Amino acid sequence: MSDDPVVRVRGLRTQFGTHVVHEGLDLDLRRGEILGVVGGSGTGKSVLLRAIVGLEAAQAGEIDVLGQRIGSLSGADRRALEQRWGVMFQDGALFSSLTVRENVEVPLNAVPGLTDAQRRGLAELKVSMAGLPWKANENFPSDLSGGMRKRAGLARALALDPEILFLDEPTAGLDPIGATAFDRLIVTLRDALNLSVFLVTHDLDTLHACCDRVAVLAERKVLTTGTMDEMLGVDHPWVHEYFHGPRARAAETKD
Amino acid sequence: MTGATAARPDLSVAVEGDGLVLSGDLVVWSLSALSDTPAAQRIDLAGVTRMDTAGAWELAQRRDRGATLTGLSKHHQGLLDTVTAALPEADDSPPAQARWRRIFEATGARMVGMLVYLIALAEYLGRVLAAMARGLRHPSRFPMTALVHHAQETGLRAVPIVAVMSFLIGVVLAFQGSDQLRQFGAEVFVVDLIAISILRELGILLTAIVVAGRTASALTASIGSMKMRQEIDAMRTLGLDPDLVLILPRVLALVVMLPILGLVSALMGLLGGAVMSWVELGISPSVFLARLSDVSVTHAIVGLSKAPVFAVIIGVIGCHAGMQVGKDAESLGRMTSSAVVSAIFAVIIADAAFSIFFAQVGL
Numbered sequence: 001m002s003d004d005p006v007v008r009v010r011g012l013r014t015q016f017g018t019h020v021v022h023e024g025l026d027l028d029l030r031r032g033e034i035l036g037v038v039g040g041s042g043t044g045k046s047v048l049l050r051a052i053v054g055l056e057a058a059q060a061g062e063i064d065v066l067g068q069r070i071g072s073l074s075g076a077d078r079r080a081l082e083q084r085w086g087v088m089f090q091d092g093a094l095f096s097s098l099t100v101r102e103n104v105e106v107p108l109n110a111v112p113g114l115t116d117a118q119r120r121g122l123a124e125l126k127v128s129m130a131g132l133p134w135k136a137n138e139n140f141p142s143d144l145s146g147g148m149r150k151r152a153g154l155a156r157a158l159a160l161d162p163e164i165l166f167l168d169e170p171t172a173g174l175d176p177i178g179a180t181a182f183d184r185l186i187v188t189l190r191d192a193l194n195l196s197v198f199l200v201t202h203d204l205d206t207l208h209a210c211c212d213r214v215a216v217l218a219e220r221k222v223l224t225t226g227t228m229d230e231m232l233g234v235d236h237p238w239v240h241e242y243f244h245g246p247r248a249r250a251a252e253t254k255d
Numbered sequence: 256m257t258g259a260t261a262a263r264p265d266l267s268v269a270v271e272g273d274g275l276v277l278s279g280d281l282v283v284w285s286l287s288a289l290s291d292t293p294a295a296q297r298i299d300l301a302g303v304t305r306m307d308t309a310g311a312w313e314l315a316q317r318r319d320r321g322a323t324l325t326g327l328s329k330h331h332q333g334l335l336d337t338v339t340a341a342l343p344e345a346d347d348s349p350p351a352q353a354r355w356r357r358i359f360e361a362t363g364a365r366m367v368g369m370l371v372y373l374i375a376l377a378e379y380l381g382r383v384l385a386a387m388a389r390g391l392r393h394p395s396r397f398p399m400t401a402l403v404h405h406a407q408e409t410g411l412r413a414v415p416i417v418a419v420m421s422f423l424i425g426v427v428l429a430f431q432g433s434d435q436l437r438q439f440g441a442e443v444f445v446v447d448l449i450a451i452s453i454l455r456e457l458g459i460l461l462t463a464i465v466v467a468g469r470t471a472s473a474l475t476a477s478i479g480s481m482k483m484r485q486e487i488d489a490m491r492t493l494g495l496d497p498d499l500v501l502i503l504p505r506v507l508a509l510v511v512m513l514p515i516l517g518l519v520s521a522l523m524g525l526l527g528g529a530v531m532s533w534v535e536l537g538i539s540p541s542v543f544l545a546r547l548s549d550v551s552v553t554h555a556i557v558g559l560s561k562a563p564v565f566a567v568i569i570g571v572i573g574c575h576a577g578m579q580v581g582k583d584a585e586s587l588g589r590m591t592s593s594a595v596v597s598a599i600f601a602v603i604i605a606d607a608a609f610s611i612f613f614a615q616v617g618l
Contacts, residue, residue, distance in 0.1 A: 113287025160305035
């Protein structure tokens with residue numbers, strides 16, 4: 001076990017045309033922690049996630065994931081690295097022509113020597129670990145509710161037992177009970193599988209319930225990072241408004 | 256845990272009596288090393304350094320089959336417990352049916368599905384007629400602007416393709432017909448051949464097929480994407496009648512425009528035939544016109560009388576398919592292609608029915 005951060009971002013700059021999204025952004029994700037990334041709409045939370053997993057090219061800066069530099073990897077190295085992280089997109093991003101079980105089997109197809117029965121059993125295990133009922137295995141994504149699609153997306157992200165899990169707004173659009181259950185699921189999985197979780201969210205309840213540390217994105221960089229308690233002491237106007245607003249107080253008193 | 260560069264997972268398996276000794280990485284990548292091993296009574300795991308859920312799943316399976324696990328580290332034991340707790344329990348699935356039974360069932364389901372489809376189409380025809388009656392009773396609610404818009408989309412925009420296609424069909428008929436008729440010295444009858452086949456059958460049938468491909472797909476796609484984005488539900492809550500606002504103008508535009516397109520097609524077909532007859536057979540335009548005036552006008556009437564029926568078929572099938580689109584984009588694509596196929600098929604069936612009908616009544 002090393003103390004190096006599993007994700008290390010230094011001096012990141014991303015832009016679309018003349019619109020600069022990030023400028024000189026630094027961020028660390030430590031091994032085994034759940035890091036919540038918050039920020040107003042349009043501050044580039046999802047862009048940051050996409051840049052880290054290599055879906056968005058950075059104009060400048062360094063991104064190291066598990067000690068490997070994103071953007072300078074050969075094809076084989078990149079594939080090997082992709083098998084060590086799992087990404088859950090906002091609406092699950094399931095393949096609509098495959099059933100839930102087949103969706104989870106897609107990453108498992110890359111493993112040489114697995115029998116069909118093993119693949120099937122492992123996929124069903126992941127679906128069950130993500131909190132879906134058995135009968136969801138044979139459902140198509142269009143048959144599922146939004147919350148179930150997110151769980152199926154999580155099952156697919158967990159298929160290869162990744163070391164890092166990237167979650168893009170996992171609780172957005174879920175009812176409070178479903179969102180709470182999802183928060184608990186993330187913590188349970190982290191504890192059981194020793195995951196490091198990079199969690200983009202708007203949901204203050206999620207921050208309270210499961211994040212070890214919070215990173216606030218504003219003014220094109222990470223404004224501040226720290227525990228929830230430390231966030232309450234930050235006197236930047238946006239951060240103060242965010243963590244002391246009426247919704248924040250409601251989320252706090254629930255604990 | 257792995258560092259910066261993950262070493263290739265390495266699992267060594269040794270068989271000792273009725274037991275297995277595992278050491279190394281028991282992860283999803285090394286699981287295949289276990290698949291050939293015998294069902295052991297004891298599995299010694301003291302040498303396992305790394306284990307993931309896949310490894311734990313394999314151990315849980317083997318434990319269920321009677322193996323005892325020894326030497327698990329505390330951390331791995333925790334993982335195994337988590338996986339065991341999450342192991343899915345199969346529901347009681349219904350017993351598999353015999354093959355012949357499944358075939359019969361599928362055939363029956365398809366037949367019933369076809370009947371249901373026909374009933375649904377009849378229902379949509381009724382809805383269009385009812386919407387039309389409502390529109391006529393309350394002229395202020397009649398979607399006139401939409402009607403003109405769709406008439407332009409389905410009619411005017413289709414004129415170039417229909418015109419070019421019909422002209423070429425006329426050319427081909429004149430060319431092929433003259434070749435055959437010349438053998439009997441009856442070249443001049445090529446005019447009758449062209450006129451009757453174009454006016455009666457080909458002009459309107461090919462126009463209907465082109466419009467079915469062009470417009471049925473557009474109808475399904477436009478209504479289907481509105482359905483997908485819940486625009487149609489929004490209309491209902493706002494007191495707008497989707498039958499009146501969406502379906503009626505589209506079907507009515509087709510009913511108005513398809514006869515006109517059929518007429519354009521017939522004229523262009525005759526023009527193509529006349530040009531080719533002149534070039535190939537030396538039949539001058541005046542002779543062509545003279546022969547043409549001997550051809551009964553009944554053929555043109557028979558041809559154009561089919562157009563409104565084809566239009567209703569295309570419109571109803573296209574709109575019905577659009578309304579069947581579900582929430583996912585895949586169903587939009589599926590319904591669009593099925594709308595085109597059904598519309599073309601239905602147009603040809605209707606044309607055959609018309610042929611029999613006109614032959615019976617002697618037109």
